[in-house]
Amino acid sequence: MGHAILGNVTLNFTVGWLYPDLMNIYGDRGNIVTLCQRARWRGLDARVLEVGKGAAPGVEDVDVFFFGGGQDREQSLIYDDLLETKAVALARAIDDGAVVLAVCGGYQLFGHYYQTAAGERLPGIGLLDLHTEAGTRRCIGDVVVEADSALGLRERTLVGFENHSGRTFLGEGLRPLGRVLKGSGNNGEDGTEGVAQGNLFGTYLHGSLLPKNPHLADLILERALRRHLDPLDDGLELAAHRRIVERELA
Numbered sequence: 001m002g003h004a005i006l007g008n009v010t011l012n013f014t015v016g017w018l019y020p021d022l023m024n025i026y027g028d029r030g031n032i033v034t035l036c037q038r039a040r041w042r043g044l045d046a047r048v049l050e051v052g053k054g055a056a057p058g059v060e061d062v063d064v065f066f067f068g069g070g071q072d073r074e075q076s077l078i079y080d081d082l083l084e085t086k087a088v089a090l091a092r093a094i095d096d097g098a099v100v101l102a103v104c105g106g107y108q109l110f111g112h113y114y115q116t117a118a119g120e121r122l123p124g125i126g127l128l129d130l131h132t133e134a135g136t137r138r139c140i141g142d143v144v145v146e147a148d149s150a151l152g153l154r155e156r157t158l159v160g161f162e163n164h165s166g167r168t169f170l171g172e173g174l175r176p177l178g179r180v181l182k183g184s185g186n187n188g189e190d191g192t193e194g195v196a197q198g199n200l201f202g203t204y205l206h207g208s209l210l211p212k213n214p215h216l217a218d219l220i221l222e223r224a225l226r227r228h229l230d231p232l233d234d235g236l237e238l239a240a241h242r243r244i245v246e247r248e249l250a
């Protein structure tokens with residue numbers, strides 16, 4: 001099957017993988033494989049941009065950022081680089097329509113802070129109004145979530161695997177990704193799991209998530225591809241449209 005040709009342009013689809021060497025546990029890599037393969041099955045030219053420590057050339061071309069999980073040690077190895085070299089570019093990319101999928105440790109660092117079990121407070125980039133503090137008991141096991149109906153997913157549930165000590169609390173007005181039907185989710189108390197704020201998706205679901213939730217993978221793809229739908233000058237088309245409305249409703 002050839003590439004999606006718009007005139008003579010092949011549509012590129014870029015996944016930006018944040019800290020693949022340090023923040024990648026419990027099968028997180030499967031999310032990268034799924035996004036790229038589902039894009040290729042639709043004829044898109046999918047590629048992965050690995051975004052490690054330091055300067056990050058090319059992030060402005062990224063359609064979907066993936067940020068995987070990591071143990072407290074790995075999070076403490078990257079949080080400062082995330083703040084100093086990625087936060088501004090991520091905020092700009094999100095404003096420009098890029099999508100973010102952040103899982104567990106990555107999700108926690110999109111908030112205001114993550115306080116580890118050892119009591120160390122790792123500042124996050126604050127693009128999500130939430131905070132996380134380690135509890136005494138780890139939340140481990142399979143999870144079933146009833147997805148927020150506002151997402152319009154074709155399947156009502158999301159499934160995955162969680163393993164975290166962090167308890168995440170959403171700020172006022174933040175919508176969770178869904179409600180926990182089985183498992184702990186954000187904090188094991190308020191029944192919420194993850195967050196969905198515009199194109200920013202956070203979750204505790206590893207496993208990996210997207211291979212077992214193709215409906216969420218396609219929602220992320222759909223949102224990301226909107227970036228390529230540059231506004232066109234529809235003056236003529238809309239004039240015809242309005243003329244017909246006037247005529248038919250006169």
Ligand code: GLN
Nearest residue numbers: 069070104105164165166
């Ligand atoms: N270190 C964090 C915690 O324990 C995140 C763990 C993870 O990414 N699975 O909560």
